[in-house]
Amino acid sequence: MTRLVLGAIGVAFGLWGVFLLLPQDLPAIGLWLLAGPVVHDALVAPLVGGIGLLVGRGLPRPWRGPVAAAAVLTGVLGLLAVPLLWRPFAGPANPGLLDRPYWAGLLAAVGLVWATALVVGAVRHVSRPRPGG
């Protein structure tokens, strides 16, 4: 019953959204609706999977967690920075908005993430259980 009601509300919401979309620029919006799943499945997911495989197979056990986590954080920070760094379609500049040194900020944040991963990895490496120890 709960599931039926949830599903019915969901369908109603979706149809309302489609109705609101009808008078809008459907080809342009449709392109951006499809782009997400296509770019994710064709580009992001294989990249993440490949890096995961490299980390899982190529690194000693104590290093895998910290390096995988640092790679995830680097990816997320990089994605968040795209609209700030790639701006051929941006509006005119405004005083006090969108004028921070984003390259420097991104590098600092990523540097901090990898420094933390190095420290955590080193601690785990030193304190790892040793055979016969």
Next chain:
Amino acid sequence: MRRSDPHLAARVGLWLGVAFGLCFATGLLSHAAQHPPGWFTWPTRPVSLYRITQGVHVVSGVAAIPLLLAKLHTVYPRLFQRPVVGSVRHALERGSVLVLVGAAFFELVTGLFSAAQNYPWDFFFPPAHYAVAWVAVGALLVHVAVKLPLWRAAPEPRRATLSRRGFLLATGGAVAVAVLATAGASVPWLRRVSVLATRSAALPVNRTAAAAGVRRVGDGWRLRVGAREFSLAELAALPQTSAELPIACVEGWSASARWTGVPVRDLLALAGLPVGDVRVESLERDGLYRASTLPAAHAADPLTLLALRLDGAPLPLDHGYPCRLIAPSRPGVLQTKWVTSLEVR
């Protein structure tokens, strides 16, 4: 080949559902504040209400980005299921997931770019973002309805680089870092930490006088209120009110400042006008936000000012000289600058 992990997918899915729920609710509020239906009155208190709801909107949207990627990662093998479609039921289920993923990416990507005032598309952002939000949340509800029994799925043994606990820790860490890196646009004490925040100054300008086509304003300027006219000197001679009020932009950044000016309700009283919805017009010739309608509740509020001064100094041209509207708890685009007339409708 790694299998999907329903137990983990349900945990990350719950977090993602909370983020989407917050984002949707605050988005609807923002829409209602800007296009109020007849039955709706946006409250004037607390003065930071819109600052808070819109800050939550953008922060929860940013938090949803790593959560959506993590969620897809937990079910990654299922995205390439063969056969593509097995039965009608299966087709409907997969179709709803495609709609959900497409709409979710659309909302997060367009929202993130729009917060950066960056528009690499041909459609008009606000109505598209609003309509697709209904599609995304509708598809999300259908997805929850379909998958609800899996909530009780027992954890299976996991073969992956990260343990289940490690995966949740990395996901939570990514959410925390994403929020810390951006939230300084609205949270003052995070401003120096948030290296990817949009706001850099204590009080930014979202539309300069040059962009609005407003040049020097001369002595001939008059504020028209109904049938009465006021020169700048006459406005400055009226009793002044000072208030600490935020500018809260729909794009998520917000900043407080001390504004001094004449309460709008005093001006309406001087002109012999009743308090009602007030049409506020600007010197700006065109542009989407050259005029705004101040709802009656805001017009009656003693803190709704036509500000002449900002932080004790005369209002700079970019902030709306000779006078601008500043009302408590309103979207920034409706705080009209370079005001020329007030008209009760």
